Amino acid sequence: MESNTQVIEKEYPEVEFKVNLSLSELISASKNLSLEDREFFLENLLAALSTKYLASIQEARQDYKEGRTMSHEEVFKQKEYKRTTAKR
Numbered sequence: 310m311e312s313n314t315q316v317i318e319k320e321y322p323e324v325e326f327k328v329n330l331s332l333s334e335l336i337s338a339s340k341n342l343s344l345e346d347r348e349f350f351l352e353n354l355l356a357a358l359s360t361k362y363l364a365s366i367q368e369a370r371q372d373y374k375e376g377r378t379m380s381h382e383e384v385f386k387q388k389e390y391k392r393t394t395a396k397r
Contacts, residue, residue, distance in 0.1 A: 316363060321353070 330338070339347055356363045372378065 316356075316367075 339350065342350060356366065
C-alpha cells in the first residue's frame, strides 16, 4: 500500500516545498491564503496526516466513478421520508 505522501505526490507532482516555520507563522500564512487555496492546503495536509481520511477520499472517488451516487434531492427526500414515518 502506498503511503499518503506517495499518493499526494502522484496526484500533485508539480507541488514541492520545504519550509521551516513555527506554528504561529504557519497559522499566519494560512490566514493569508484565499479561501480556495486554504481549503486545498488543509485538505491535503489532513490527507497527509490521516490514512483514514485519504482512504475515504479514494473510496468516494471510486463510488463516483462507478456511478454509486445520489443527488441532494434524493438524499433529503429519503431523510424526510424516514423522519415522517418515524413520527407515526
